[in-house]
Amino acid sequence: MSPRVTLSVFAGAVVLAAGAGAFALAHADEQPPALGDSVARYTAPRVDRDGSLTFTTDVAASSGVESVTILAYPENSSLARQKPTAKDMAAAESATCEPSGHDTARCTYTVPVPVTATDADASPGGLWHVAVLATADDGSSTLDPEAADFTVQ
Structure with a gap:
């Protein structure tokens, strides 16, 4: 192989590698x-x-965090089964x-009103899950249906 062809092949490989790296960074x-x-x-x-x-939860999103919503639900509910x-x-x-x-x-949600004894008595006891939907500024999102648990007694 002539030196000119070898140099062209090498230069082409460098360009392809750089392009693949840029694609990987863009994809990340x-x-x-x-x-x-x-x-x-x-x-x-x-x-x-x-x-x-x-x-509370920590959210990592390279484009920024647009919103985080949470939903608490009891383990023995139709929502838990589905x-x-x-x-x-x-x-x-x-x-x-x-x-x-x-x-x-760092995202935090606190129930805006105090939980009274009447509220607790009316709620199903036992294990509860917290579902979280995090949406990034670029529109991508992640849903974790059981991000955390707590127990109501």
Whole structure:
């Protein structure tokens, strides 16, 4: 093979490798949001105080976090048997998200009214799940139907 042909083949390989690398980087930017460190904290009401429910999760999205919605549901419900869908999440509650690092946000939802003893008595006892739908600024989304659990007693 002549040196000119060898150089052309080498240059072509470098261009192809650079193009593949650029494609991989562009594709990495299109990944859906990633959830991490999801925790639900339920405090049961007592005689001397109301209860509460707070949920937190970390969301990583290279394009930014557009919205995070959450839906709590009991283990012994029809929703648990079918698993929540994105359509179910349309009526869910919105979390508040604050930047917590490069391409990440810490999102928190707290039930806006205190959980009273009457509320707790009217709710199914036992295991509950928290479903989370995170949507990035680029429109991609991630649904985790069981991001966290808590127990109502």
